[in-house]
Amino acid sequence: MRIEFKMEGGFAHFPGLSKPVRIDADQLSREESAQLEQLVQKARFFDLPGKVNVARKGAADYYQYTITIQMGKQSHTIKLVDPVEDTNLNELLLFLKKKSKETRSGRSGQR
């Protein structure tokens, strides 16, 4: 399973924080790989619409996320904005944010 995760927007645009991050499940530890697979399943990722939610009229400074997951022959991309009300999807998002942070600070946890 391969994931591309991109975060943009927010109160300020930070070039270093808006670069897309790629996560390859094969490169994760066995525990993390299993955890990721479970999160993707629980979020029913491949059943989600391409646009999960949109910002309310007049809203500003919200984060926007683009997540692409490739699993076997399946590939799906979703876009969403904060606040994310779907708790299962939010769990997946928190995992991806954590991994992005580790990648940025060089503590990738990768083998």
Place this chain on the structure above:
Amino acid sequence: MNKELNRVFFSPSRAVRHILPPHILRSIAEKGTSRQRARALQTMAMDNTFRAIRAGAQAKAPLPRKGVRALALEGQKQRTIFDAHNTQTLPGDVVRIEGSQPGSDLAVNEAYDGLGATYDLFWDIYERNSIDDEGMPLNATVHFGNEYNNAFWNGERMVFGDGDGELFNRFTISIDVIGHELAHGVTEDEAGLVYFFQPGALNESISDVFGSLVRQRVLNQTATQADWLIGAGLFTQNVHGVALRSMKAPGTAYDDPVIGKDPQPAHMKNFKYTFEDNGGVHINSGIPNHAFYLAATQIGGYAWQKAGHIWYETLRDSKLRPNFGFLRFARLTVANAARLYGAGQSEEQAVRDGWAKVGIKVT
């Protein structure tokens, strides 16, 4: 009395709650048992919600602004702070209401005070009664999300994260960030500037302008004394930077190996064409931000007085349309400077010069 209150609050009929007048609820919120306090706070918050719905309906009605109803609420702040307890569920629980004493939670107190200072700037200086000029209640949620690195306006409330502690501190730490979020509500109410490309960058800039003016007024600084930073104190010590943005010197607020370099231009020649960040709304806002800084410092004195007044009247100008870009907005600021302070006077010249220095020529 406690038994009587329990009967009123915890009776199966929810309608009963609304018979208590606000001053009694307020007193319970201060002196009741913890369960009563919680229920009183909830009730008052609900009451505020209904007030907001009514105010919203009023704003849409084709009535002249500042009518009799508005007078009845003039100058009355209606702040409610909610706690999301590190979830993403809005609005969260009510933790502080208007008139109640500060507690031990720093973010709650900062949000409460920041909303107050923002309300006061708009009311004391521009005679605007809250976000909609009709006394709309001000609602903010703190402790949103887990190590959440952001503050945003969701279209009806301000939302603040705690920051991850690694790159960012809590987002209520800088009062201009609170003013910035509330100003988004004002912009939406008055102009509805589209949140994309140049109109979006203007929308962002207007929030920075009034956010900065809130801070300058609290600190009692003149235009030359102010640092014109947005979000000072938000970065932890791990980040090489002083703030999120600088209106005085856009592009210089931070330069860090992890978060990158401040991408804001200060001049049209460096305007960034991008689809990222809603078409660069937080990037190109550096240009109108700097024009405001230049105009305000050339006019001199307190920036919230003349320069702020000109920008505020431009925002209220019925000629300002949701799709306006920098040039058309700039023209309106010059026209409003002339209308307010006289054609050909130094204020009009300062506004014209401010825009010219960022590469926008108003003829």
